[in-house]
Amino acid sequence: MxxxxxxxxxxxxxxxxxxxxxxxxxxxTPVFELSRETLMGKYGEDSKLIYDLADQGGEILSLRYDLTVPFARFVALHGVGNIKRYHIAKVYRRDQPQMARGRFREFFQCDFDIAGSYPSMVPDAEVLKVLVEILDDLQLGEYEIKLNHRLLLDSMLDIAGVPPQKFRPICSAIDKLDKEPWEVVRAEMVEEKGLPGHVADRIGEFVVLRGQPLELLEKLTEAAHPLAQHPDSAVALEELRTMFGFLQSMGALGPIVFDLSLARGLDYYTGVIYEAVLKGGNVGSIAAGGRYDKLVGMFSGKDVPAVGVSIGIERVFAIMEAQLRLQAEQQAGGTIRETETEALVASIGGGMQPRRMRICSELWASGIKAEFGYKANPKMPDQLGYALKQGIPYMVLFGESEVEAGVVKIKDLDAGTEEVVAEVGRGLDGSPSDAARASMAVFDLLGGTAGNCWTASWLLHSHYHHHCCPLCLQGQLVARMQELVKTKAGRRVVYQQKEEAASS
Amino acid sequence: MxxxxxxxxxxxxxxxxxxxxxxxxxxxTPVFELSRETLMGKYGEDSKLIYDLADQGGEILSLRYDLTVPFARFVALHGVGNIKRYHIAKVYRRDQPQMARGRFREFFQCDFDIAGSYPSMVPDAEVLKVLVEILDDLQLGEYEIKLNHRLLLDSMLDIAGVPPQKFRPICSAIDKLDKEPWEVVRAEMVEEKGLPGHVADRIGEFVVLRGQPLELLEKLTEAAHPLAQHPDSAVALEELRTMFGFLQSMGALGPIVFDLSLARGLDYYTGVIYEAVLKGGNVGSIAAGGRYDKLVGMFSGKDVPAVGVSIGIERVFAIMEAQLRLQAEQQAGGTIRETETEALVASIGGGMQPRRMRICSELWASGIKAEFGYKANPKMPDQLGYALKQGIPYMVLFGESEVEAGVVKIKDLDAGTEEVVAEVGRGLDGSPSDAARASMAVFDLLGGTAGNCWTASWLLHSHYHHHCCPLCLQGQLVARMQELVKTKAGRRVVYQQKEEAASS
Incomplete structure (x- = not known):
């Protein structure tokens, strides 16, 4: 819509x-140049949601499931050593759509990734900084970014006594902790995935750990802590220390919550992982990402380390829309504007269509967003009603008498004021109007330099009601409209009045 | 790329x-919510190029072939009475890709359509005006818009003696006239499509007619002309007279060529049809469109008249790219810039990474596009080389001595000049620097109002080399960079020097 x-x-x-x-x-990257085998083994249990194309002449293709795997394939295919890229495009999933939670079968994702061999945690920190800037700019409400490390997860499972071949299934159980209480997740671990009860309980002691990054890091790096002693998690903790320092330098540590229960489902993550959620809402995660150092190597055999984040933009839309509808209702009793039109060119009387079109063209040529009435002889209340309903801030009006005087009225619909300005210096056939010709003559008398072109117009003012410039034949209308719309330029999405309001 | x-x-x-x-x-509109039946019967011979999805749980879907049919379906589905819409999105065709001519299997189209019941030819004229504005703005070189009317085509076939059931096949033969000479097309009509030779010759007399719109219209509407006498073409000629008048009012008649050989292949056109081509090139049509009054009715049973144009944007890209590469080669010996980065934050000496990050963050927060070196201790020639290669116009530089003095250098890489400005008013921990604290004290002494915050900074200049504002703690750096980049804001795509140039 x-x-x-x-x-x-x-x-x-x-x-x-x-x-x-x-x-x-x-x-x-292409939407569907990926064969099913390319996509397999990257998405774990979610692989069943991939769309396949029909076999049409020997081509077995699937629609892309996310933007990360196609990016990794791009890096591998083109032998790219390092790149910082973004991509906003649609992805496709054979899922049951859940409109309320912003889940569709085709939807946009906004991805930002950095691939290349760099000093530890520098790109990771910048990706998180980008995420923080975006969430701040979008003003969706209070949010937090839950953060963990794949090696911490694995170490914690190792310490708890989980055999390595069960790491992934147990992780996917932990991943449900944002929706289910510990008891349910524990039951899945023990009953479905065959973990001894005491092992599950040990995991339970870890996954409750969450807090301010530097504080929790302090706790976990105390010499006696089992995670500080495990070789893998010691590496992870050292990486996190570096990254938290960088985030502090960039003023991006504030919204980060270090959370040992975070376990992203996708198989391809190898390092730090994160997920942004709105506080107090129930919209699920609005962004997620992490480090995937082995994915490029799956396509080319040559690893290119990479880290990236994906914004679930449909959820962002849903939240922004709800916010804007509420604001529109409260502040203006209106709805959300659909266009950016700045002026409606309106007329009274018959035979004015070509003139409406010409004046509109002058405005378009000057970069002003304008519309004209499509009816041959539109009624003024209809034209006014349309402008109000669409939230168009200005009307350019004329009737017989204005045409005769070579002027138009500009009506400011917010302020309710009107002003009269000279129209344009050209007749309907595109040649200079009589008034413009007279201006040109005075202009020549004055010596004809750029500085006095407007003086010539002003001298003729009393005779012609024209202030058009004899050099450029540009009337007051265009210049004045440009002035006026500048002040409204900031309003990208404003509110339009409801139809009822306009007709009352 | x-x-x-x-x-x-x-x-x-x-x-x-x-x-x-x-x-x-x-x-x-959705990419693939269309069943194959929905698409069938709209594209004539091209239907074989539609991509189907595999049957995955009872859903038979195809990928969209263009944006017009999905738009018509949208209008029908939502019972839209009138709408002026644009859509830029990908479409899919199972075609042999011809890269050189801008033909791919997935590619972008840019469509503009007006649906609704309006006075004759008003929306048609606006759609053409939109096309003219776009082609003018894109500056692809001289172009013309070939224009014809479906009813003129049909009348001309009727007059020539073609039976109605052969209108479409004969039209698709005429459609080849932009690639093949008349002899080849005539042969197809006679040998393949079974037309008597004299009927084909009669068609040949019509299809050579082309010229300036008003002149050719004059000729065709002379009482004695067979097209003026045929009831259908008389209607078409009257419509064209109205539209040419509107186009004149909007200053958009210039590039239009009235051409009786134009016969667009798609089945859904009912009125005026057109196709834009570049003069002197061999890139095929870069835009095409026309009126399709019956397409919405195919979905809902209720006709909603509509007219629209589609820009073949991949061909536009190909032309623009060739132009820009040529210009880049000639003017700067460089390549096309890939990013819009305005400043590279660079440093000399170890342990500067957090400071590079913090300065970059200050620039980002002020809307300045900036990058910092990822290496722990990057060499100055490497950083300079990177900035030159990427076409980044400014470098923000610092080493030990600048850190001590609380300043940074701004280097203008185009001009080859350097200036020293105060850095920022905050330390690495985010609290006000000593210099800022001193400014604040003077600021308080001066009475502490907004007007004298900079005076306080200036008073301290000789002691601290700092000009930071004690109110906002914003240093000269940010303010100066904002000033500088404003002058470069116009350059959306500029050229970057070649790597060789940078390292020499």
Whole structure:
């Protein structure tokens, strides 16, 4: 729907703005050039949600499931050594759509990734900084970014006594902790996945650990702590210490919560993992990501380390839409604007269609967003009603008498004021109007230099009501409209009045 | 590839700008919610190019072939009475890709359509005006828009003696006239499609007619002309007279060529049809469209008249890319910039990573596009080389002595000049620096109002080399960088020097 698209544009604009601020390039990977085998083994249990294309002449293709695997394939295919890229595009899942939670079968994702061999945790920290900037810019409400490390998870399972071949299934059970209480997850571990009760209980002691990053890190790195003693988690804790320092330098540590219960489902993560959630809401995660050092190597045999984040933009849209509808209702009794039109060119009397079109064209040529009435002889209340309903801030009006005087009225619909300005310096056939010709003559008399072109117009003012410039034949209308819309330029999505309000 | 994406963004930006100037709303239709039956019967011989999805649980889906049929389905499904919309999205065709001519299996289209019951030819004229504005804005070189009318085509076949059931096959033969000479097309009509030779020759007399719209219209509407006498073409000629008048009012008649040989292949057109081609090139059509009054009714049973145009954006990209590469080669000996980065934050000496990150964060927070070196202790020639290669216009530099003095250098890489400015008012821990604290004290002494915050900084200048504002703790760096990048803001795609140039 058009008003939803207007919101999307605002969100895309903000997100792309952050990506570009960080010097990311944009790449576009194919939607369906991936064979099913390419995608298999990357998504764990979710692989069943991949869409396949029909076999049409020997091509077995699938639709992309996310933007990360196609990116890894791009890096492998083109032998890219390092790249910082963003990609906003649709992905496809054979899922039951859950509109309320922003889950569809085709939906947009906004991804930011950094691939390449760099000093430890530098790109990781920048990816998180990007996420923090985006969530701040989008103003969705209070949020937190839960963060963990794959090696911490694995070490914790190892310490608890889980055999390595059960790491992934147990992780996918832990992954449910944001929706289910510990008892349910414990039951899945013991009853479905065959873990002894005391092993599950040991895991339970770890997954309750969460807190401010530096504080929890302090606790876990105390010499006596089992995670500090395990070789893998010791590496992870050292990486996290480095990263938390970088995040502090970039002012991005605030929203981070170090949370040992976070276990992202996807198989390809190898290092730090994270997930952003809104506080107090029930919309699930709105962004997630982490380090995947082995994924590129699956395609080329040559590992290129990488880290990235994916914004679940449909959920962001849903939240923004709800916010905007509420604001629109409360503040203006209106709805969300669908267009950015700045002026409606309106007329009274018959035979005015070509003139409406011409004036509109002058406005378009000057970059002003304008519409004209499509009816041959539209009624003024209809034109006014349309402008109010669409939330168009200005009307450019004329009737017989204005045409005769070479002027138009500009009506400010917010302020309720009107002003009269000279129209344009050209007749309907595109040649200079009489008034413009007269201006030109005075202009020549004055010596004809750029500085006095407007003086010539002003001298003729009393005779012609025209202030058009004899050099460029640009009337007051265009210049004045440009002035006026500048002040409204900030309002990307504003509210339009409801139809009832307009007709009352 | 990233540089191609940068070009795409410029093209999309210009095209979207025109769509919005005309008050169009944006809608997004699904890529693959269309069953094959929905698409059948709309594309004539091209239907074989439609991609089907595999049957996965009873769903038979196809990928969209264009944006027009999904739009018509949207209008029908939602009972939309009238809408002016644009849509930029990918479509899919099982075609042999012809990269050189911009033909791929998945590619972007940019569509603009107006649906609704309006006075004759008003929306048709606006759609053509939109196309003219886009082609002017894109600056692809000289172009023309070939224009014809479905009823003129049919009347001309009727007059020539073609039986109605052969209208479509004969039209698709005429459609080849832009690639094949008349003899080849005539042979297809006679030998393949069974037309008597004299009937084909009669068609031949019509299809050579082309010229300036008003002139050719004059000729065809002379009382004695067979097309003026045929009831259907008389209607078409009257419509064209109205539309040419509107186009004149909007200053959009110039590039239009009235051409009786134009016969668009798609079955759904009912009125005016057109196709834009670049002069002197061999890239095929870069845009095409027309009126399709019956397509919405195929989905809902209730006709909603509509007219629209589709820009073949991949061909536009190919042309723009070739132009830009040529310009880049000639003017700067460089390549096309992939990012919009305005400043590289660079340092000399070890342990500077957190400070590079913090300074970068200050720039990001002020909307400046910035990058920092990822290496722990990057060498200055490497950092300079990177900035030159990427076409980054400024470097923000510091070493031990700058850190001590609380300043940074801003290096203008185009001009080759350097200036020293105060850095920021915060220490690495985010609290005000000593210099900022001193400023604050003076600020308090001065009475502490907004007007004298900078005076306080200036008073301290000789002691601290700091000009930071004690109120906002914003250093000269950010303010100065904002000033500097404003002057470079116009350059969306600029050229970066080649690597060789940078290292020499």
């Amino acid at each position: 058009p008003d939803q698209m207007a919101i999307r544009e605002v969100a895309f604009g903000k997100i792309t703005g952050v990506f570009k601020r960080h010097g990311a390039v944009s790449i576009d | 990233p540089d191609q994406m940068a070009i795409r963004e410029v093209a999309f930006g210009k095209i979207t700008g025109v769509f919005k100037r005309h008050g169009a709303v944006s809608i997004d």
